[in-house]
Amino acid sequence: MALTTYVEAVRQGIWEEMERDPDVFLIGEDLGVYGGAFKVTLGMLERFGERRVIDTPISESAIVGAAIGASFMGLRPVAEMQFADFISCAFDQIVNFAAKCRYRWNAPAPIVVRAPSGGGIHGGPFHSQNPEAWFCHTPGLKVIAPATAYDAKGLIKSAIRDNDPVIFFEHKALYRRVKEDLPEQEYTVPIGKARVFREGRDLTVVTYGAMVYAAEEAANELAREGISMEIVDLRTLLPIDEETILASVRKTSKAILLHEATLTGGIGGELAARIAEKAFEHLDGPVLRIAAPDCPVPYSPPLEDAFLPNARKVIEKARWLYHY
């Protein structure tokens, strides 16, 4: 059976939802003829027509704003930011309007904003960011960041069906690197549920997105040294699946939070806080974080390599923590 890439998984998920529900439509830049900057929407114009695959001017705020407006009318818009970095141009519409509509006046805004994020592609300061933490600090939103093709497909489908606004981060470096066997039958993956990606005894790494693979590589290496590392893949970043995280940490007694986004103010802080409060009695060592350092994402390979967290950095910290 043919393996499905991460990018193809997202595409399939959207495609299936477009087939299933005539109210689902796409809005963004260069989605139609071009199939999107990363070709996620390739072929959709031919299949679904201009009515449901809307190429817009370069107007991120209007793309999101229009999606919200259409969602009030019963439609299910899937908006694309060409790069996650440009989501800051639509920030007000997302955090001040979409996130609050239900709360303020009981008006659901079931939109999905897709945002290809992440580094490792030499995109430099404007095409590599991981801006998820901003949105995790915005009640009313849901935030998703799948690591596997299986989850990418299952979660984009759930996101489209969800009745709340969802920010959906797709990691660019995984688009073509990750390949999996996907089920023939339809499936969805529930929002708000983390997954134990790999079981382990000695310590827990909580992570998501591309860093799941850095953790995996580290775990393989550590296993050879007899260190058994559990990996929790968050999948959904908001709401946080605290239960799964705490269960793992209570089991292993040691926690590392790992993300590609920069350290200060990143999601690692939130997770550490929850662990330090709610698993305090179970902790056998300091709660560690591994993240990119506090600077923009640099362009040149030696700088970007130094910037990005990787297996080596995880191994070092994990060893230290194991021996703590």
Next chain:
Amino acid sequence: MALTTYVEAVRQGIWEEMERDPDVFLIGEDLGVYGGAFKVTLGMLERFGERRVIDTPISESAIVGAAIGASFMGLRPVAEMQFADFISCAFDQIVNFAAKCRYRWNAPAPIVVRAPSGGGIHGGPFHSQNPEAWFCHTPGLKVIAPATAYDAKGLIKSAIRDNDPVIFFEHKALYRRVKEDLPEQEYTVPIGKARVFREGRDLTVVTYGAMVYAAEEAANELAREGISMEIVDLRTLLPIDEETILASVRKTSKAILLHEATLTGGIGGELAARIAEKAFEHLDGPVLRIAAPDCPVPYSPPLEDAFLPNARKVIEKARWLYHY
């Protein structure tokens, strides 16, 4: 001697810098004739003229963008957002451009963006937010949130002189509530230094802005019960003065992080993470956070009262932690 309010302290600080440096100018909405929505710039048009007190159209992104452009030319712009809530309209200019200029191409962007923030004034979901965490997750920015009139004046002066972009949060509920004796002579307050607002032995509350007073009220009450609570007022939120925080927690062994912004993804997480990593061995109890719950800021008084953290909530948690 006359007491100086917090709002007047900010005003004096800006005024003095305008007198001192002809390159300092103001840009924003309704600053001139009207003196600003909160009257921070009252009288400045008369004193400094239209050239240096620029009323703009309703264009937050252009206000910040123009400030950055002017800063490249050697000027020292002080931009005002009428309410901090509208800073999301200028988000891209701040986080993607101002924050990265020095790093990307060695071009300093010494701007100050002033943003009246915070609840307790029945402003509802659009006029009460505390959006500081977004900016604390943006390397290249400095973020300030004074609690006292003394610090408000000293820090706005430092912010204007600083060579990096500064987001300066002024808490609206403190504007007229806080009154202090200020020194006759000129002074500044250094950016990046927290302050032990009140010394204590038994536990530490790390906080900032209006919550310093909630902590103080709680500390007074707890003192009567024989519980001695130390209060650290961060003053600068980025860069974080880790040293002062850790010193306090190592001394008291117990930490509560308190902020008015909503819990998840708030600065409390970052602080908790640093404590749980770097003061782990000193901790005699879980690291606790007190913050607004994860929802928009509601309008109606009973809801807003339930939303805002206050002395009572601090007392409860502090008691629990003390007896832990």
Next chain:
Amino acid sequence: MAAVKPMGFSAGLSFSEALDSEAGLARQALYYMQLMREVEERIERKLYRQGKIVGGVYVGRGQEAICVGAGLAAEPDDMLFPCHRDLALYFIRGVHPRQVFAQYMGRVGGLTRGKDGNMHMGDLRLRIVAIISAMAASVPVAAGAAMAQKYKGSRDVTMVFFGDGATSRGDWHEGINLASVQKAPLVLVCNNNHYAYSTPLDKQMACENVADRAPGYGIAAEIVDGNDVFAVHQAARRAVRHAREGRGPYLIECKTFRMTGHSAHDPGDYVPKHLWEEWAQKDPIDRVRRRMIEEGWAVESELDAISAGIRRDVDAAIEWAEASPFPDPSELLEHVYDPAPRSI
């Protein structure tokens, strides 16, 4: 065009006349304009000063002809996006004044149950989208609503209201441009009241009229006397027809003046006195009233009776609102998310 079915809060008022006759329009328009004025006067000049209003107060005094004239040109299925000086739109759609008072007082009887306040209210069932506080943010949202109307093949249109100040925002530009490229059925109603807060027009824009921007979007536009409810209404009808016919957005610029400060805490003393005086002569309510009497559509006593009826209704509405309870703190965390997600 079918007349909008109004509530007619005041028992004494009959809406039998169709909007198609000027006399009929005059009656309905006068009613809604007066109701708006009365409700806002109570809020601003009484309840606010009594400390009964929880937050800020922004009124549309002197501008009532705009939302009333335009609002009466919309059909019940059309979407409305009011701005902060368009209170009458709510009444036209059947919101009761008591709900508005309760809203301003933060009571559960308000449209948002105290979650949000003052004019920040909406109800999708009534096809009114709540104000978005960031000026002009509603324009792209309205563009999307209009695009959805087209998507669904309906004949409905969307009407979005904003001030001159809002036109400086990037969202205004992006929203209109997108709507125009998409030929979405969007009617744009600008209340150009010459000020944005304290900022006069010449500090906001270097062109003479907001409508001068329409050619840059390839959209139709016209300028009307915003204090003449008949003129506004006719323009709005043209605009609605244009949009309904699939010819894309249509901008109406209504020249008017804000007869108050920006909000209840602003005396507006930056406004040259002569402007207050000039514009007071053009009061849109006086004008309709005078015309109705001149044309013989009504006699003075009849109109006085309507005013009296409104005052009585408003008295009762305030009483109702004051009796409406504050929300219970237990409601604080309700409706942040969908409590019962669609099963998937």
Next chain:
Amino acid sequence: MAAVKPMGFSAGLSFSEALDSEAGLARQALYYMQLMREVEERIERKLYRQGKIVGGVYVGRGQEAICVGAGLAAEPDDMLFPCHRDLALYFIRGVHPRQVFAQYMGRVGGLTRGKDGNMHMGDLRLRIVAIISAMAASVPVAAGAAMAQKYKGSRDVTMVFFGDGATSRGDWHEGINLASVQKAPLVLVCNNNHYAYSTPLDKQMACENVADRAPGYGIAAEIVDGNDVFAVHQAARRAVRHAREGRGPYLIECKTFRMTGHSAHDPGDYVPKHLWEEWAQKDPIDRVRRRMIEEGWAVESELDAISAGIRRDVDAAIEWAEASPFPDPSELLEHVYDPAPRSI
């Protein structure tokens, strides 16, 4: 107007002729256009395919007349805000091609020492502001630079470059509007190449020309043949003069065509073939060259020698760039903040 003092990388070229004569302009323009074309061809068609370029590649092939024609109308103290197809502006300001190659390869010899890449470069000493990746975000920033020029009472102006696509962004609107209200000395140069990535003009805007938006801002504007470097230059001179005289912003819309895909990884196969063919006839470099020979300003062999000089310079520049080291990882955290804050 004083001629810009150019670098003249190629030893064989003399810049003695002033820009005021058409012949002089032609020589300089041809040189910069050819240099830009040669550098970009090497980057896109050689180095990129050899995997030596680190990130994406966007070139201005076929559009060189715009940045060259406009850039030569600016004086050295004027501020420039290039967009991503305006490489020659850097050369005009004295950036050496080797720095550009090093920049694209992520080496320390690039303008940003590898911190940023490709055309994302700038240098305040040369009065070139680095590209802001978000389209049109540079417009408010340029407005601010122009406001500062006025603030300081200088006679300098600011020139900002952008494409048709950028004009849909809110920042474009806010920035021009603010600059206009402030009568800031801002020259706006639009390269209207009929596409934004894969999106043709009619999906971006419903008016015919970008310049149709100028009246909405009360600014002067003109439309020129963007493939005619003489026309662009004269328009830019008018614009600069207008701005320098304190008459506010001036928009030049240069009609042109992008003779490539959006970037090196885009074959651009959504572009109708006939458009490529039509526009190939209008190549701005061919046109200057032909005219120079027709007018007798130069003979063919002379021009060939210049081309050859450029090729040699570029060969050497690439060699230099490839020898430039990658940045050391220890530089990662440099310059996030001011390392030595002004003492306060």
